[in-house]
Amino acid sequence: MKFKSPPVNSLSLEFLTEFSIGLEKLENNRACRGVIITSAVPKIFSSGLDITEMCGKSVEHYGEFWRAVQEMWLRLYGSNMVTVAAVNGSSPAGGCLIALSCDYRIMAENPKFSIGLNEAQLGIVAPFWFKDTFVNVVGHRIAERSLQLGSLHPAPEAQRLGLVDELVPEEKLMEKAAAVMAQWLALPDHARQLTKTMMRKAVLDRLVAHREEDIKNFITFVSKESIQKSLRMYMEMLKKRKS
Numbered sequence: 631m632k633f634k635s636p637p638v639n640s641l642s643l644e645f646l647t648e649f650s651i652g653l654e655k656l657e658n659n660r661a662c663r664g665v666i667i668t669s670a671v672p673k674i675f676s677s678g679l680d681i682t683e684m685c686g687k688s689v690e691h692y693g694e695f696w697r698a699v700q701e702m703w704l705r706l707y708g709s710n711m712v713t714v715a716a717v718n719g720s721s722p723a724g725g726c727l728i729a730l731s732c733d734y735r736i737m738a739e740n741p742k743f744s745i746g747l748n749e750a751q752l753g754i755v756a757p758f759w760f761k762d763t764f765v766n767v768v769g770h771r772i773a774e775r776s777l778q779l780g781s782l783h784p785a786p787e788a789q790r791l792g793l794v795d796e797l798v799p800e801e802k803l804m805e806k807a808a809a810v811m812a813q814w815l816a817l818p819d820h821a822r823q824l825t826k827t828m829m830r831k832a833v834l835d836r837l838v839a840h841r842e843e844d845i846k847n848f849i850t851f852v853s854k855e856s857i858q859k860s861l862r863m864y865m866e867m868l869k870k871r872k873s
């Protein structure tokens with residue numbers, strides 16, 4: 631799957647819905663045993679959740695948007711397929727969540743590309759299931775420090791922390807992703823899938839059990855004037871940085 635929503639592959643409601651439907655179709659296709667996720671937008675894997683979806687919209691919209699974020703994660707993290715992220719650009723916040731939700735992460739070895747859950751920098755808090763997914767990849771200590779600081783880790787540091795599994799020159803990224811996929815697909819699906827479920831079930835079940843509460847919490851949080859202000863200021867900062 632190649633993300634192609636210029637300029638930055640931000641995860642809008644439309645993007646998330648299409649992504650989830652795409653995953654569902656592949657999941658239901660018995661001929662498809664694995665998926666490599668990458669980007670067709672130069673230098674950007676995904677800029678994370680589309681901030682404009684969280685600014686100045688109705689309560690109903692926030693609810694619909696958050697349900698779509700949850701749905702995407704439940705499908706990707708809970709997928710029976712082998713999932714490999716070929717991270718060919720920067721990948722903050724929601725973009726990082728997508729990579730973390732895959733079975734294996736390969737990143738282009740460009741120190742200008744960074745990845746991490748930087749929510750704290752925006753004055754917002756990564757939800758518990760973002761945190762759980764992060765902890766399952768890098769462990770508690772690294773996740774705690776990185777989340778509190780809202781760190782975006784340049785590719786070499788991300789590899790040192792275990793946030794990505796390996797770095798390769800950008801031109802070798804897809805070749806490497808295909809080789810990793812072949813290695814994972816060499817195993818019988820049944821054993822691999824049961825093992826994956828065993829490792830991820832508790833974290834998935836936790837969101838399923840608290841899904842409606844999580845949506846309510848998101849709506850309450852994002853509707854606060856202080857949070858709206860932080861998000862607006864962040865968007866302004868992005869625009870100013872550009873000019």
Ligand SMILES: CCCCCCCC/C=C\CC(=O)SCCNC(=O)CCNC(=O)[C@H](O)C(C)(C)COP(=O)(O)OP(=O)(O)OC[C@H]1O[C@@H](n2cnc3c(N)ncnc32)[C@H](O)[C@@H]1OP(=O)(O)O
Nearest residue numbers: 637640677678679680681682722723724847848851868872
């Ligand atoms: C109890 C429960 C509580 C739950 C709380 C909420 C939890 C929310 C969880 C996750 C949050 C997120 O995912 S928020 C998104 C975080 N993302 C970022 O911080 C990345 C921001 N973007 C950048 O750093 C850069 O844009 C980039 C490095 C990705 C690319 O840089 P580049 O220089 O190539 O491009 P520009 O910066 O010029 O951007 C182009 C264009 O796109 C707009 N843009 C960028 N990112 C976003 C985004 N995430 N959403 C919406 N729009 C975005 C940027 O403003 C530019 O727009 P204009 O061309 O109009 O100026």
